[in-house]
Amino acid sequence: MLEINRRALAAGSAALALAATLMPGVAPAQDKKTLRFVQAGNLTILDPIFTTAYVTRDHGYMIYDTLFSSDENNVAKPQMVDKYEVSADKKLWTFTLRDGLEWHDGKPVTGEDCVASIKRWAARDAMGQKMMEFVAEMKAVNDKTFTIALKEPYGLVIDSLGKPSSNVPFMMPKRIADTDPFKAIDSQIGSGPFIYINAESKPGEKHVYVKNPKYKPRAEPASGLAGGKVAKVDRVEFVEMPDPTQQVNALIAGEIDMIENVPHDLIPLLKKDRNVQTVNWNPLGQQFILRFNHLTKPFDNLKIRQAAMYAMRQEDFLKATVGEPEFYKVCSAAFVCGTPNGVEIQGDLLKKPDFEKSKALLKEAGYDGTPVVLMQSTTLPVLTNMAPVTKALLEQGGFKVDMQSMDWQTVVSRRARKDPADKGGWSAFHTYAIAVDILNPISANWMVADPAKAWFGWPNDPAMEKLRDAYSRETDPAKSKALALAVQNRAVDQAQYAWLGMWFGPGAARASITGWLKAPVVVHWNIEKK
Template sequence: MSYMSRWRHSAAFTKLTLPGVALAAALALPSLSSPALAAGKTISAVMHSDLRVLDPIITTAYIVRDHGYMVYDTLLAIDENFKVQPQMASWKVSDDKLVYTFTLRDGLKWHDGKPVTAEDCVASLQRWGKRDGMGQKLMDFTKSIEATDAKTITLTLKEPYGLVLESIGKPSSVVPFMMPKRLADTPADKAISEQIGSGPFKFVQAEFQPGVKAVYEKNTDYVPRSEPASWTAGGKVVKVDRVEWITMPDAQTAVNALQSGDIDFMENTPYDMIPVLAKDKDLKMEVLNKLGYQTLGRMNFLYPPFDNIKIRRAAFLAMSQKPVLDALIGNADYYKVCGSVFGCGTPLETTVGSETLVKGNGLAEAKKALAESGYDGTPVVIMAPTDVSTLKAQPIVVAQQLRDAGFKVEVQATDWQTVVTRRASQKPIKEGGWNMFFTNWVGADILNPISNVSTSGKGKSGGWFGWTEDAKLEELRDKFSRATDPAEQKKLAAEVQERVFEQVTYIPLGEYQLPSIWRKSLTGVIGGAATPVFWNIDKKE
């Protein structure tokens, strides 16, 4: 039976609303025209967001990171025990801890057939080091990175730095993916022109339809490592011929397609449907990202009203985590009120400065602070994505909390990819700028002051969207990066958090976990530190 016929004859089809029917038909038609669909095994997946941006170095958007893991590979990787492991390269460290030597393993080829060289990897590290928070800090301590021969990368430090391997092996945004030098030489603020990696899948550019689907085919030239797959480390053994990411922004439509067998995998299970889906004998549901997510708000420091610290503090005092989590998740089994910038249950957990966020008792103080701040009624422009279930509630709830404190608020609804593009703009509000947006960090991205780029104080010269400029924060982060004693690290992390809340660098709004769900015809689905991966998965026909 054809793909379209299955849609028409499935029991789920009768449940669809008219918009859902139109969407299903639209999604089916491109697949019908695909010559590769009938050949081999194909996994159809609905990811958490539509893919539009393709360069995984120029954005922290997780869907682009996930795309990166399909197409590209990394020098090092993190396993399920949080240990750094070799991936494309092994390493040695000099006795004085100043020289790290990485040696590429055999069998590495780019998708265009050319061999991977150390020169390619040096250029990739340099480009990544201009965009990523941990990369930027590593480069601050780096004297040189050189290709000393075709397979050897030599990184020399100015002084010992304890997070070299953890930085190069980091599992989440921005991941140091390796690219050919001709692509890695692209300026760090401009998107690369091709999707050529050395990873386990190849991107099928000819079939890419933003808003409809993205297609990946097995890289038959890929030589996986011999170790078992473990998070982003180990052998990336591809057992299917093709993976299609199908765009279905309506959760009910996606669930219906999953139940009928028209798709195989859904990254985000709608919370309100969990009780029903858990009883479906054909489906398996599991939290793949055990570290969960931190949801957060981020202000723009460049323009009124949040260029004024008194107004930022008033807004901070107005916010409360539990109403956000109730609206976002609803099911208390999957969320946690958490006042720690670095995550609850982690070595650096601290509650310093978080009382009003956690207890929700800051409104009266917020009104008083706003009245004394000189606020002139400038509207707060909040970007609100409508097509990602885990980002819909935060703008609405926080907008009302700010209004309750006396702010004027303008909520501007768009899709998430528009937010991803627009948040990079430093233009004034009247020219398409913004005052606030919301996003989610996976737990792997917030574990310490170096990986958590929301704590950066680099401002417009390399800082994360919002462009906080704070020399004291950077001083504290530098001290943390040099510290080796766990007690000293914990002390410094608490000082960083205190400064973050004092300056309102960003606002953590709680933690949550989100189960994925797939048909039992898929086997070998593995969890990860941050991202769903499609190697190791087989499909029963």
């Protein structure tokens, strides 16, 4: 009998009974009912509220569901919610769940579960934190209904509850959602279209999911992350294969079905094989960033952070990591070029380095040569070459740099430490965000500047928080855009972090795969193997 989790499915659960009969062991990729997928990184943390890591977010979409989901036009649509109402004064929101929602252990989803889940998510997420500043009370009215009472009207309620990427407000049973948000949960009970099979999953090798036979999808066609989540395969395996060349060879050989991201230099190889296809599943793309640690030397000093900003040149990073110009874009807009808030910085900052200005600022700051402890990820191909470029640019700007190489999961663990850089902490590291995560000052985690709520790096800037608060209250689009620009300008002035250009990269799949949805996240419902 398959064991779903230590606390998992209750004895006699119909879902567990069916899961126990489904293809034990490793299934070949040629099996039409088993989908084998390679993520962009290994999955070790399974709590999508505890971490913003995208691999964990993707795991969350397999087993959890959301109240609202964004469609292919990035418009939030009801998902678990059947209907909602807003009072005339815009201060009371009432949500009614749709019929047939059930946890993997057979218990019904309730309003109490949703209230607890929203609270846990909001404790960790930038949009959730901002929304809760406006919330007077959340409570369950009955088993299928809950309300959110606001102190004053807030225009981002639905956008917040339908946030598509990290952290995603996934719904969990109340007993699980009541877990301290700063402690990882040890249960994988959701209500989503797939069930996690703990007994067959082994971090470092694979994670196994089976179709949830009791999941009731919405009637609407799938669109982005919204609509009907129809699982068309019985089993999904997240295969952990860090070597990108091995991934491509395995795809060509038919040993796996899908790859999340293909290194750009290997795309021509795939295009020569008629049995595989490349899929542009995230057309809005991603943005590279360099995150500074504001708590520890040397980047606890504003002028030293500003010196680092003056040493940056986006195209150096884009050429080193992406290579082909068709797959990247130099863009100095924090909120993504080509989108409503995407206004570029005036001047050459981030586009053309000024090493003399960098050195002058270091001299003004009294820089004593404290090395920048720069964490380099070696297991995410798109990030591997970022840190060496940063090291070269910073050294030209007068810095000393100690680049330390490690796998991505070590970066994810270490970035949470607030120790001095020379005591096991860090000074800077690279990551990236999908575009939908950073379209405005509230959704962009990097912009939070209250150290009690901020993302790793912990900036402290009350003026920034006032601007973000003003943006959250504004309903006029023109004024909102002006406030977004003011937020960007403040981030530049305070050297809060560096955004280093946009990149685009397809995934790849066997030619037999159909139904891969265009969305900011790779999801596995709607996919078939012909």
